[in-house]
Amino acid sequence: MNKQIRLHALQNQIKRLQQRLESLNRLSYRYGTLRLIAFFIGMAIIAAVGYFIGLTWLFGISAIVFLVPFIFLIYYHRQLDQMIVRYKAWLRIKSTQIARMQLDWANIPSASHHKARQEHPFESDLTIVGKRSLHKLIDRAVSHEGSQRLKDWLTNPIPNREDIRQRQRLVRELVPLSLFRDKLILNGTLMGGTDRIRNISQLLKWLKQQSRDTSIRTWLYLLGALCGLNIVLLVLNYLGLIGGIWQGTFLIYLGLLITKSNFIADIFHEALTLQKTLQQLIAVFRHLETRSYRNQPHLKELCRPFWEHNRPSDKLHIVGWIVAATGVRGNPLIWFLLNMVFPWDIYFAYRLNQYKVNLAQYLPKWLDVWFEIEALSSLANLAYINPNYTFPLFLANDDTKSDIFQTQHLGHPLIPDDECVCNDFSLSELGQVVIITGSNMSGKSTFLRTVGINVALAYAGGPVHAKLLQTKLFRLFSCIEVSDSLTDGISYFYAEVKRLKKLLSELESEHSLPLLFFIDEIFRGTNNRERLIGSQAYVHNLVGKNGSGLISTHDLELVKLEDIINQVDNYHFRDDFIDGRMIFDYTLYSGPCPTTNALRIMEMAGLPIAFKKKM
Structure with missing residues (x-):
């Protein structure tokens, strides 16, 4: 199935969902009107029976005859409204899928707030994190922790072969499970009414915080005994066998209960x-528990904690039920009555502590599996909405027969399909440096980012925007978007020098993994003469080391290094002027760039390109 067919299928699903929602909304409106009419008619009948006939038993019967169907009407109306909420959630999920396919950034939900780290080896330069980034495009995690895990995979500076292979196996199994992935999102958001499950870290912290009052069991036994004694004394007093002794014991019971009231309130408040977080987790865990995983052996093994022993959702449900029972404090009358006949608060505080101890042992493991599945599902969804993407192949680092990096039809995942131009490219050996020249706006910087972002995606375990991509494992390092700092008093050129020094240090470090580096417009912050001298010296120090990389530049003098240094190769991008318009084909060619366009661009903008010398 190609991308357009999948897009058309999603659009048809949205149309059906919208039609169904319109039908349900009309039905809900009718139910609301019917409820209002039934209420006024029922009240009128009950009032008429009570006023004109005056028979109490008939009044009671008429009230029951009215209330029973009215309660059923309310029940079914609420069920209908819940169905509407569910369909709206489905509609959001499907609409977001289309937004991701079309790079409609305004309608792609914002990922967890991650700011690109300038000091990171490549995170900022390759647009991994940010407002219109790779992370935002593919992140479908409902939890902040799942989103963070995906980010960690995409920005991991030192990839691990076995981790990548394991993630890739799991992602492959998840790709066709679109309904499973969508329901994972649906169940997580529907119960909470939000796009994200929040407070998970707070929940884990709460589970670790056991009651400081170790005597809570003693208080339960004491108040339970007093409560039982009160009931016995009250019954004996009612039978006339003893006096009103129960009043004294009741006051003692009430006083002791009040002394613990603030302590119990603190336990229940958090x-x-x-x-709500517990309810969301119950829904998510139940979804993971009920999956058969018959044809997904790796996913089944990952989800073992959800089906091997008792269901996690059952354990969470018990805690949720206990927490719900503590909610009676919101109704003072019911709370008072319950605690008068039974130490309700103390009992549920004790039970809550018991289950917190038990849950604290298992919940972190369950959550870790869920976070893993969320991140994996995000990568699988990228493959699902882009059927033309492929999974990369990883060469052994001791393989000397193949190119260290080779790709066919490589494109940038953040460029719309109708604008994206794909290219073939390869690096043959370690120590090789590729110099890419070309005029302004021809595509040099974009190509560097295209290679880098796809390699980062490959190391995360995801698919890449290519027909073929095979590579050895590299550490990644880029020097593309260097920023000056007014607060630190650092100029652009000095910031670039520091970044390039760090790159060279990484390249010369003794590491088992070679370095793949990307440098855009080397030494652009200084004058032409010194830039050329510095660039030649720097390239000389890059070749033959434990790594390979790409350098883009406007300095056509640098291409002459290919004649001097064996491991330097030239590539370029071209442009052309047709009918007064500048045309770019964004296709990568071998060799140095034969043209320049700076003066033409200046002339087209109305700037002067010549001057008269003084006589």
Whole structure:
């Protein structure tokens, strides 16, 4: 299935969902009108029976005859409204899929707030993180932790072969499971009514915080015994066998209960704030538990904690039920009555502590598996909405027969399909440096980012925008978007020098993995003469080391290094002027660039390109 067919299928699903929603909304409106009419008619009948007939039993019967169907009407109306909420959630999920396919950034939900780290080897330069980044495009995690895990994979500076292979196996199994992935999102967001499950870290912290009052069991036994004694004394008093002794024991019971009231309130307050998070986790875990995983052996093994022993959702459900029971404090009358006949608060505080101890042992493991699945599902979804993407192949680092990096039809995942031009490219050996020349706006910088972002995606375990990509494992380092700093008093040129020094240090370090580097417009922050001298010296120090890389430049003098240094190769991008318009084909060619366009661009903009010398 190609991308257009998949897009058309999603658009048809959205049309059906919209039609169904319109039908349900009309039905909900009718139910609301019917409820209002039924209420006024029922009240009128009950009032008429009570006023004109005056028979109490008939009044009661008429009230029951009205209330029973009215309650059923309310129930079915609420069920209908829940169905509408569910369909709206489905509609959001499907609409977001189309936004991701079309790079409609305004309608792609914002990922967890991650700011690109300038000091990172490549995170900022390759647009891995940010407003219109790779992470935002593919991140479908409902939890902040799942989103963070995906980011960590995409920005890992030192890839691990076995980790990549394991993630790739899992992603391959998840690609065709679109309904499974969508329901994972649906179940997580529907119960909470939000796009994200929040407070997970707060929940884990709460589970680790056991009650400081170790005597809570003693208080439960004491108040339970007093409560039982009160009931016995009250019954004996009612039968006339003893006097009103129960009043004294009741006051003692009430006084002791009040002394623990603030302590119990603190325990329950935080639990109630986490109730929604518990409900969301129950829905997510139940979804993971009920999957058969028959044809997904690697996914089945990953999800073993959800099906091997008791269901995690059942354990969470018990805690959720206990937390719900503590909610009676919101109704003072019911709370008072319950605690008068039974130490309700103390009992549920004790039970809550018991289950917190038990849950704290298992929940971190369950959550870790879920975070892993969320990140894997995000990568799988990228492959699903882009059927033309492929999974990369990884060469052994001791393989000397193949090119160290080779790709066919490589494109940038953040460029719309109708604008993206794909290229073939390869690096034959370690120590090789490729110099890419070309005029302004011809595509040099974009190509550097294209190679880098696809390699980062490959190392995360995901698919790449290419027909073929095979590579050895590299550490990545880039020097593309260098920023000056007014606060630190650092100029652009000095910032670039520091970055290039760090790159050279990484290249010369004794590491088992070679370095793949990207440098855009080397030494652009200084004058032409010194830039050329510095660039030649720097390239001389890059070749023959434990790494390879690409350098883009406007300095056509640099291409002459190919004649001097064996491991330097030239590539270029071209441009042309047709009918007064500048045309770029964004295709990578071998050899140095034969043309320049700076003066033409200046002339087209109306700037002077010549001057008269003084006589």
